[in-house]
Amino acid sequence: SSALALRKTPHTWRPCAMSMCSISRVPAAGAVVAKARPSTRYAWNGFARMGFSSDSGTRGARGGMPSKVHAPRGLSMSFSTPWMKPSAPLALTSSAAYSAPRTSGISSKGGPQPLTMAVVLFPGFELLDVCAPGELLGAAPDLVRLVYCAQEPGPVASSCMELAGGAAGPDVVATHGLREGGFIADASADAGAAEAIRPNALFVPGGKGMRSEVHNVELLNWLRTAAETSEAVLTVCTGSWLLGVSGALDGVPATSNKNALRQGSPQQAAPGVLWQLRARWVEHTLQRGNGTSTLFVTSSGVSAGGDAALALVARLGGLERARRLAHRTEWSWQEDSSKDAFADEYGLGS
DSSP: OOOEEEEEOSSOEEEEEOOOOSSOOOOSGGGSOOSOOTTOOOOOSSSEEEEEEETTEEOOOOTTSOSOOOOOOOOOOOOOSOOOOOOOOEEEEOOOSSOSOOOOSBOTTSSBOOEEEEEEOOTTEEHHHHHHHHHHHHTOTTTEEEEEEESSSEEEEEEESGGGTOEEEEEEEEOEEEETTTEEEETTSOSSGGGOBOOSEEEEOOSTTHHHHTTOHHHHHHHHHHHHTOSEEEEOTTHHHHHHHHTTTTTOEEOOOHHHHHHTHHHHHOTTSEEOSSOSEEEEEEEETTSOEEEEEEESSTTHHHHHHHHHHHHHHOHHHHHHHHHHTTOOOOOOTTOOHHHHHHTOOO
16 A cells, blocks of 8 residues: 655645555654654654664754654564574576566455565665665555565664765664564564464565674574565565575575675675676576475665566566556666676676
8 A cells, every 4th residue: 555654844744755565554744753762662654764873873853843753662572492494395497587477376356466575674774775676666566565574673774885985874664573484573463473474575685784684593594484485585785695694595596786796705605595796686486395486586786676676577567567667767677687787897707
């Protein structure tokens, strides 16, 4: 469903369009927090708040908004036991790009049921890694339903190229928490298993923070389990590095940020991945021993995530659907994933 929030200008309140996602329509202006403090709780609307955060704490938000909004207490995650379980036997098969639209999962209304995609946020995720694919996939709600998640629901700090001298980005609110076994749960729900859902798609961004998350055993176990039960997995930039460390990409052709690949870091951290050095994005279908399959779409650095997201739209809804979406968003989609100017610049082979 679509959502609207209101921003107050010096003269009037006016609606600000938000990306379509799984969260219900936002009531009134208090849906986005203004004057953020470390102790302030946030409305669970899945969107970036107006304040910005830094390593030293949160700074005040743009003026003219309500002072603060209180929301229900988020779920506190407990990762006391390992979640890893043995993988089913794998049979690897590559599939051609832009195959026929997916027809499995028919809803009670007779149409295709959209994928429920868990967008996994962690402190220091790259903002464009999430927002570009989030906008494009959010514009196709009949194909993909985005659910923003984190180990603990609430605001999650982003990064705007901090590794290259950039700044801390805005917080994005995770409305759902990660649960054992690849499940997710709404922050407002009780801790009971009845409220938890299992997504059938996964989205893993990269960013500055993933260099810490590769040591987060609980998150890695959750990612592996979730990937094993997903129909589609999308990674952007160094998100493939993070997912690769979990073991979910073992034996799978994948690409990543080209500068990182040039330095050899993903290859060293996840040697089981079949790293593709020259590709804007890589698509690969993994046939599992239990009869299920997972489509992996892994992109190159940051902005390549938009191209990869359109490739996923093409897989789910057809090539013309993806082209229309690219045109309406004025996105110059590079449809040929083998063209990789940054691989050329860094002197990377295949």
